[in-house]
Amino acid sequence: MNRPSLASACAAMLRRDLTLAWRRRGDIAMPVLYALIVTMLFPFALGPEDTLLQRIAGGVVLVTVLLAMLLALDAMFASDIEDGSLEQLVLAPQPLALMLGMKILAHWLATALPLIVIAPLMAAMLHLPGVVIPVLLLALVLATPLLSLLGAVLVALTAGTRRSGMLLALMLLPLCVPAVIFAAGAVAAAQQGLPWLAPVAWLAAALVLAVVLAPLACAAALRIALDA
């Protein structure tokens, strides 16, 4: 028997999830479109007043991106559980946490990255001043993986239940709020010409912690959830 090396197993996992995402690119594009639609609907719902839109632009973009991610989070393990491939993954002779880390990375690449790419467009649609956009992007680059990682743990915990979306949302909320507050704080500060480094640094610190701990927690949660 030639057991594959860790690196090649990781690569296989990552390729698998990205291929699947690509095969279902319609589904990847969904959060993106969803975010675009929200951004488009706001001017209709609020009236096309530039100053008002500009005032709320940063917040709307942040909330929209995070919610669009939440949308896709629910499905992170769902199909793998249904068709039994999660069992196969659990039984594979590879560290589960690392494999799940790869899944989370793939998920982030497939859902958050496109959202970050279109964030400037969304910001422009709501007339956010150009100088704020880099800060907005930085905040998103830090906040979205945080959400992916924490979300994955919660999704894993709810995996054994009948995929209760509510439970997920309920548990994610307390985790979302600080991320939104810090990210929005940075954007608002930048918009007012104030220093915005402090909230960004907090986000970064949280992210580092999450990168280390979340996959481990996720693996433990999943083992518990499958054992039913």
Added chain:
Amino acid sequence: MNRPSLASACAAMLRRDLTLAWRRRGDIAMPVLYALIVTMLFPFALGPEDTLLQRIAGGVVLVTVLLAMLLALDAMFASDIEDGSLEQLVLAPQPLALMLGMKILAHWLATALPLIVIAPLMAAMLHLPGVVIPVLLLALVLATPLLSLLGAVLVALTAGTRRSGMLLALMLLPLCVPAVIFAAGAVAAAQQGLPWLAPVAWLAAALVLAVVLAPLACAAALRIALDA
């Protein structure tokens, strides 16, 4: 053989879907929670300025409710297709359009109604003036079934595909926009003390049309979509 009467078949269908919704009440609650989270996140993202919040309250509640519905729409036929019960429904000796009408009704009862119930709460969280709330509710009562009906047709069209959520969002957008414009128009008019009957009348007219045509279109679309 004693073929069941139309009324009892309708009742069976409705009871079925409501029972299922009840068994998965976690999932029903999801859009509600989602809407609440959005409403809660806005003050954080925008800063708790009452006048600003009040100004955008109507629009935010409308957009949020409609988007929360959009969330649940995708799943309208998904599980029935997966486990083969949609096939069984198509083969049943009952008018498909009527049965689908019942499904849509059940879906509306399970997703839109809770949202409408909490809409005043959401409006209050954003400090929408109390006098506007009845108009907001009226607009929602008309706009949400419209969305359910039109959405059902599109979901049926995509039923044969690999359930592409993006596609659905893409196709729903053009249909959402007018509904949002009219509903928001009514709310904005009410907020400014102007007459708000005209946009509401337009919504009502559209709803009547949709109630008659959408189930038929839905049945036709489903037959096309399943034939693969």
Added chain:
Amino acid sequence: MNALQQFLAMGGYAAYVWPAYALFFAVLLADTLAPRLRRRRVLAELRARLARQSARQERKPLSTPASP
């Protein structure tokens, strides 16, 4: 020369007019090329499918229908 420069300047609106024209041509060019590329792909796929079919035929030789 001057006339050409003036023409290219578009009365100060060059930054709007020429990108518009450039986009017009770029999009239509892409639209023209797309079916040619697709045609090549379709034919290649078709040939692959024919090859696959003959692989299946090999696996299970076609038998004549038995009399009813």
Added chain:
Amino acid sequence: MTAADTALPLLEARALSFFRQDEPVFAPLDFRLHAGELALVEGDNGSGKTTLLRMLAGLLHISAGELHWRGEPMQRDRCAGEILFLGHQLGLKADLSPRENLRIAAGLHGMREGAGAASVLARIGLRGYEDEPVRRLSAGQKKRAALARLLLLPASLWLLDEPYANLDRIGIALVNDLLESHTDTGGAAMVTSHGTVSFHGGEPRRIRMHD
């Protein structure tokens, strides 16, 4: 040969075929099925048995050839409620119990006279599991819950796609019993199976899928 052959057949296929992307899934089929007959659809994996049954059920459109129901071209309203189809996907809601699933089916299709959900479930071997969510049943128990429809609903033609899969020996015998009493009371059935069907009521008619 027998009287049945001269009577109007329940189902008659003439050069029936189905195309996927302009390729035939199986060679054109001709067959007749009379009331009281059982037809066994045979063929290797991927030969088109499932496709054929789905077509007969009216879920897939006919690409070429003709299909007649009691002598007239098959149309949805004409055979509505007379056909019962059981596919690889069982059509059970996992969150509902077998009893609830049956009740829904009866609500849409109607019920045989004298049949009741409880007695049907007992007969099919699910006594004690009537109110368990289908999600919690074993593979064979799920299959039984789906098969219970055969006992409860009125239908003259049964289209059963691998009804024996996942069943234990008692279950297999049970399906054979069901088929026998169905054909005895004037019903017809088409069944696909890879196993040996020990049907007591004589040798079933065989339809071979050539691929």
Added chain:
Amino acid sequence: MTAADTALPLLEARALSFFRQDEPVFAPLDFRLHAGELALVEGDNGSGKTTLLRMLAGLLHISAGELHWRGEPMQRDRCAGEILFLGHQLGLKADLSPRENLRIAAGLHGMREGAGAASVLARIGLRGYEDEPVRRLSAGQKKRAALARLLLLPASLWLLDEPYANLDRIGIALVNDLLESHTDTGGAAMVTSHGTVSFHGGEPRRIRMHD
């Protein structure tokens, strides 16, 4: 009896049982499985065969009793990669082709020496379907795609839950061949099945689930 009985068994269960909501799913089980042996798990629908296999695979925790792997208490890291489990759910991604599915499995488990995806798929009877999405395969073809893992991946113990279901006769013979060559080369297997398994390499050991 034979030499195998004295050697260290691959798998040994002592009063093994599983409880769901404090009720035993099956009576306590004792058995040993040596390298080169095939065990047939028998029992009616709902008797706990699937539950047992999932437990042996390490997906469900052991409620009571003991389970030993090569003489030592079973632990995840000790048997990692040595066990291959095939359940009612096949573990195939419907959007990927059989070839891609195999490649993923090989990426995680490693590959047998000398085995290759293409040759394995040809052997299992999927020639011509290597690059079709699994979604488009028939029920039996899907099963074959899942079984191809047995040929490709290295493992000493196979846990197969109804491997014969949905397969045609050629497919059933193929599974028997696979089992035979696996046990011949020192592997062991536990198989659940309702059909008759005509295993040529002697009478398999039987484990009856009493329920």
Added chain:
Amino acid sequence: MASWIPLWLHKLGSPPTFYRFAGALQPWAMALALLLGAIGLYGGLVLAPADYQQADAYRIIFIHVPSAWMSMFIYAVMGVASFVALVWRIKLAEVVAMESAPIGAAFTFITLVTGSLWGKPMWGTWWTWDARLTSELVLLFLFLGVIGLYHAFEDRRQGARAAAFLAIIGIINVPIVHFSVNWWNTLHQGSTVNVFGQSKISADMLWPLLTMTLATKFYYLASLFSRARTDLLALEGGKDWVRKIAEDEASR
């Protein structure tokens, strides 16, 4: 198929015939499109005088307006073809409907971007949520929806039928695009070109505009032909005439 369809049309509806027919006409349509386009652009960019209000920025009109008209025209064609496809199940109608969609989407996209590029100097903004602009954007989404739905199905003909269904539902948007300037007063220009009455635009500007309009029509024809040919090859992959083409091209 209905008996009132003339025989030649019926024959043309057969894929191999149409494949040859379209192959013969396509170069001519493309040549005409290029020629008329060159003339129109020369007239518009060089000969026509600058506008007294908008100076040279108005020259975007020569692509903006023809593209805008084409976007609606193509949607209408797609709608009609979709109807025919659904009712009579004519393969060629499916092909025409489905292959019109990308071309229509291209023109709609051009309209949106050129309009934006024009709007910046004229209105001072790239985009506002004005009725015409919005309805044109909705038109783009409809085109994209039709394309997406078509490709989302495994079976092309089934996809074509589903997408045709959507195209028919969406056709209400076409009059909305056109009349939006009358129904709601907006930033966007009202009708300035009038086919039957007096146009509110000088002849120097009008003829290049009309020439460009004609050029885009021919372009559509040419593009549709080459797209339809390709699509027919994909659809009729099982037929001998296509296999022959495939083998011929392989041996080349």
